[in-house]
Amino acid sequence: MRGLALICLLILSSTLRAWDAVPQKVADGVYAFIGETGPRTVANEGMNANTGFIITDAGVVVIDSGSSRQVAQKIEATIRKITPQPIKWVINTGGQDHRWLGNSHFAAQGIPVLAHEKTVTDIAERGEMQAESLSRLLGAAFSGTQVQKPTRTFTSRETLTLGKESIELIFAGGGHTPGDSIVWLPRQRVAFSGDIVYVDRLLGVMPMSHVGRWLGSFVALEALQPELIVPGHGAPADRAKARKETHDYLLKLRTHMKQAVDAGDDLQKAIDTLDDKAFAYLPVYPELRGPNASRAYLEAEAE
Numbered sequence: 001m002r003g004l005a006l007i008c009l010l011i012l013s014s015t016l017r018a019w020d021a022v023p024q025k026v027a028d029g030v031y032a033f034i035g036e037t038g039p040r041t042v043a044n045e046g047m048n049a050n051t052g053f054i055i056t057d058a059g060v061v062v063i064d065s066g067s068s069r070q071v072a073q074k075i076e077a078t079i080r081k082i083t084p085q086p087i088k089w090v091i092n093t094g095g096q097d098h099r100w101l102g103n104s105h106f107a108a109q110g111i112p113v114l115a116h117e118k119t120v121t122d123i124a125e126r127g128e129m130q131a132e133s134l135s136r137l138l139g140a141a142f143s144g145t146q147v148q149k150p151t152r153t154f155t156s157r158e159t160l161t162l163g164k165e166s167i168e169l170i171f172a173g174g175g176h177t178p179g180d181s182i183v184w185l186p187r188q189r190v191a192f193s194g195d196i197v198y199v200d201r202l203l204g205v206m207p208m209s210h211v212g213r214w215l216g217s218f219v220a221l222e223a224l225q226p227e228l229i230v231p232g233h234g235a236p237a238d239r240a241k242a243r244k245e246t247h248d249y250l251l252k253l254r255t256h257m258k259q260a261v262d263a264g265d266d267l268q269k270a271i272d273t274l275d276d277k278a279f280a281y282l283p284v285y286p287e288l289r290g291p292n293a294s295r296a297y298l299e300a301e302a303e
Helices: 002-016 069-082 103-107 117-142 211-223 239-262 267-272 285-302
Strands: 024-027 030-033 051-056 059-063 087-091 113-116 152-154 157-162 165-170 182-185 190-198 228-233
Touching: 024 228, 051 069, 051 165, 059 069, 059 157, 069 103, 069 117, 087 103, 087 157, 103 113, 113 117, 117 152, 182 211, 190 211, 190 239, 211 239, 211 285, 228 239, 239 267, 239 285, 267 285
Parallel strands: 059 087, 087 113, 113 152, 190 228
Antiparallel strands: 024 030, 030 051, 051 059, 157 165, 165 182, 182 190
């Protein structure tokens, strides 16, 4: 009995372990927090996604503020341990909860939060719903978190210059969410793709996603020829892996569903005839295969 109790205690302890803000250095002055590829949980504090930061000789840029005020505080505390440089900007790469719900922590300090204008609209439409959902999941760990939209916007392309560093923000149509954008570091040839790229798990097509525009955003990212991509989900990857697990899957979905609609096939037949077994090795494939196909079909039908 004592052995069983000890095992149960160890399982409970691991379940309750909070998200650790341990950064991975991916290039000179560039760090990423690599999140889990499974669902949002109490243990990971909703951080089943990647965020990061860039240290320059004139300040720090945070890429995505996290899923709560508590997570944003952890991000800031980690940065303070590495550099005395002040945080100058926060960038939201898209409108998904774990990319922006930490905004209020930074905005309260007068730090500008920058995102594409469509991300601001997305947060205005879905922000309260996302906050309520995470609040129910995280409980006390979500305490003090407020819905804070980005304070500054850009339309297609913006360059932040901090000291000797140029940081480019590129919008090529969105995808997973309407305002999904790329953060490009030309000196290091590193791209933070936000949710434009998923690796190590199947991506999710949501009601506000658009597969066609998502493909366009991926093409724009690939044209930069990054040597390393920090994806929205999964480990940092090269272009080949990103293309295989994001672009090729999206292209398969879109091509098949457009052909099915043109042939007059109904939704169920279109799903049943989709040959996407090449992606069955990716985690969450069984859960997301059907919903992804359905939404890609409805998108093709609307066109």
